Amino acid sequence: MSSTKPLIYAELLPNIRQLSVLVALDAPCGPGTKAELSADGQRFILQHEGDITTLNLPGQAVSNFSLQKPVLGDKELSWRIPVAGQASRDSIENAQSNEAPWSAKELSEDAEFACRDCGTIIVEKETIKEWRDLPSENWAEMMEFWHCHKPDLPPEEASGSSRHAGHVHPEEIAASKGYGATSKFTARTGIGFIDLTTFLLYSTDCANLKITETTVNHQSLASCASCHHDIGHHDHDSRGIRIYKWSLALISSQPRSIKFPSLASILSSKCLEILNANCVSRLIFEPEIFSSGQQSSASHSTSATWPCSTTSTLCSLTISELSRQQPKMLSKMLSVESSRLLLWFLSPALIYSTSICPSTESGKFITTLPKLAMKVFWKVISADEAKTLLDGETAEGLMLPGDIVAAIGRNLAESALCLPPSARKFNKEWDVALMNRYQPSR
The missing domain is CATH 2.170.150.10 (Metal Binding Protein, Guanine Nucleotide Exchange Factor; Chain A)
Known part of the structure; x- marks a missing residue:
C-alpha cells in the first residue's frame, strides 16, 4: 500500500469542452492501477497500490466515457475527458464577473x-x-x-x-x-x-x-x-x-460572511480590473518605498522577502518529498529592495480541482473542492528589468506594501504544490502558479 496519496489535478477547458486530468504518483503504476469516472460523471476515481483516491471534477464529464488504461511503469498519467452538455449561462457569468471579498x-x-x-x-x-x-x-x-x-x-x-x-x-x-x-x-x-x-x-x-x-x-x-x-x-x-x-x-453575526479572505482572493480582483482596463496580460508587483531603505512594513524588524524560483526545485520532487521540503524551499529568499514580481496571466477564469493542496494558514496539505482561479506564469525580475517593461508599455505596474509583495510571492510558489511536477514550469524561464479568485456564496 502506498504511503503517500497520488496527486490528481483537473482543470476545465471550456473552449474545447473538455476536462484535463493529470496524475502524479510516487510509485510507478502497475497492473492494479486503474482510473474510472463515477456514474454521474462528477468524480474521477483512481485505484493505485490498494488505495482509492477520489477527486471532485471541475465540470461534469460524460459519464459513460471510457478512460484509457495507464501505461505500466509511468509515474505521470494524463487524460482528456469530454464535458457533458453545454456551458450554462450562470457558469459563464460567474467566470466573467469580478467580485472581491467584503462588498x-x-x-x-x-x-x-x-x-x-x-x-x-x-x-x-x-x-x-x-x-x-x-x-x-x-x-x-x-x-x-x-x-x-x-x-x-x-x-x-x-x-x-x-x-x-x-x-x-x-x-x-x-x-x-x-x-x-x-x-x-x-x-x-x-x-x-x-x-x-x-x-x-x-x-x-x-x-x-x-x-x-x-x-x-x-x-x-x-x-x-x-x-x-x-x-x-x-x-x-x-x-x-x-x-x-x-x-x-x-x-459579524452574518453566518455567510467570510471572516478571513485570502490575500490571493483580494489581489486577484484588483489584477483582473487592471488587466481589463488596460488590455494587457502582464503585471509587475512593485514594493512601495516609504522611507530610505524601508518598505511599507517598516514597523517589522525583519525585511520583506520572497522565495526565489522555488518551483525550479519543486519540479524534481516526488509527492512525499513535498511535505518534507516545503519549509526548506520557501526559505530561499530574495530581498525585495532590488527585485519585483512579473506575472503573466494566461487564464483569468480557470476552474480547477486538486486532490492535495497546501494550506497557507496551517502549513498542512488539504483536499479541495473545485475552485475559480487565475492561471499565472511568474518570475522574479530586477528593478531595471521592471523599468524597461513599464517604459515599453508591455506591462502595467501595481504598487503594493513590501510585505504583501513578499507574501504573494510565497503564495504563488506554494500553489505550484497543487500541480504535478511536469506542470510547474514553462519554457524553463517561467514558474507556473494558481491565484485563487473570490467566489461569493450564492
Missing part, C-alpha cells in the same frame, strides 16, 4: 473588524451605518469621455454643425455633474467606502490606530496600536484612512 452587499451595520495579526478591534460594531461600493479607479475619466461624446449633445456643450468639429471639452461641465476627472470621493463619518482591496473610512470611525508620517512624500502610515503591524495609510486626497482588507478579520 457592500455582504456587510451590515453590525460588521466589526479586527487586526488580523493580533485581534485588536479597528472598526467597532455599529460605527459604520452604511457601506458603499466605490466605482473602478478610472470611472471619472470614462464618464467624462461619455459626457463629451454622447450621441445627443445639448447646444451649449457643442458648437458647429459637426459633432466633433469645434467640439469643446469643458472640464467644468463634467465636474459640476460630479464625474469630472478631478472628482474624488472623500471620507464621511458613518459611511464605509469600499473598493476591491481597501476600505476608505473617516479617521474618527477607526479605533486603535497609530498614524506615523514617513520621510518620503510625507506619506502617513496607519498601524495597529497593539501589534504595530502596518494595516493602511492616510489618504490625503480622500481625507480619510485607507485600511487594507488583507490586514483585517471580520467579526
Whole structure:
C-alpha cells in the first residue's frame, strides 16, 4: 500500500469542452492501477497500490466515457475527458464577473473588524451605518469621455454643425455633474467606502490606530496600536484612512460572511480590473518605498522577502518529498529592495480541482473542492528589468506594501504544490502558479 496519496489535478477547458486530468504518483503504476469516472460523471476515481483516491471534477464529464488504461511503469498519467452538455449561462457569468471579498452587499451595520495579526478591534460594531461600493479607479475619466461624446449633445456643450468639429471639452461641465476627472470621493463619518482591496473610512470611525508620517512624500502610515503591524495609510486626497482588507478579520453575526479572505482572493480582483482596463496580460508587483531603505512594513524588524524560483526545485520532487521540503524551499529568499514580481496571466477564469493542496494558514496539505482561479506564469525580475517593461508599455505596474509583495510571492510558489511536477514550469524561464479568485456564496 502506498504511503503517500497520488496527486490528481483537473482543470476545465471550456473552449474545447473538455476536462484535463493529470496524475502524479510516487510509485510507478502497475497492473492494479486503474482510473474510472463515477456514474454521474462528477468524480474521477483512481485505484493505485490498494488505495482509492477520489477527486471532485471541475465540470461534469460524460459519464459513460471510457478512460484509457495507464501505461505500466509511468509515474505521470494524463487524460482528456469530454464535458457533458453545454456551458450554462450562470457558469459563464460567474467566470466573467469580478467580485472581491467584503462588498457592500455582504456587510451590515453590525460588521466589526479586527487586526488580523493580533485581534485588536479597528472598526467597532455599529460605527459604520452604511457601506458603499466605490466605482473602478478610472470611472471619472470614462464618464467624462461619455459626457463629451454622447450621441445627443445639448447646444451649449457643442458648437458647429459637426459633432466633433469645434467640439469643446469643458472640464467644468463634467465636474459640476460630479464625474469630472478631478472628482474624488472623500471620507464621511458613518459611511464605509469600499473598493476591491481597501476600505476608505473617516479617521474618527477607526479605533486603535497609530498614524506615523514617513520621510518620503510625507506619506502617513496607519498601524495597529497593539501589534504595530502596518494595516493602511492616510489618504490625503480622500481625507480619510485607507485600511487594507488583507490586514483585517471580520467579526459579524452574518453566518455567510467570510471572516478571513485570502490575500490571493483580494489581489486577484484588483489584477483582473487592471488587466481589463488596460488590455494587457502582464503585471509587475512593485514594493512601495516609504522611507530610505524601508518598505511599507517598516514597523517589522525583519525585511520583506520572497522565495526565489522555488518551483525550479519543486519540479524534481516526488509527492512525499513535498511535505518534507516545503519549509526548506520557501526559505530561499530574495530581498525585495532590488527585485519585483512579473506575472503573466494566461487564464483569468480557470476552474480547477486538486486532490492535495497546501494550506497557507496551517502549513498542512488539504483536499479541495473545485475552485475559480487565475492561471499565472511568474518570475522574479530586477528593478531595471521592471523599468524597461513599464517604459515599453508591455506591462502595467501595481504598487503594493513590501510585505504583501513578499507574501504573494510565497503564495504563488506554494500553489505550484497543487500541480504535478511536469506542470510547474514553462519554457524553463517561467514558474507556473494558481491565484485563487473570490467566489461569493450564492
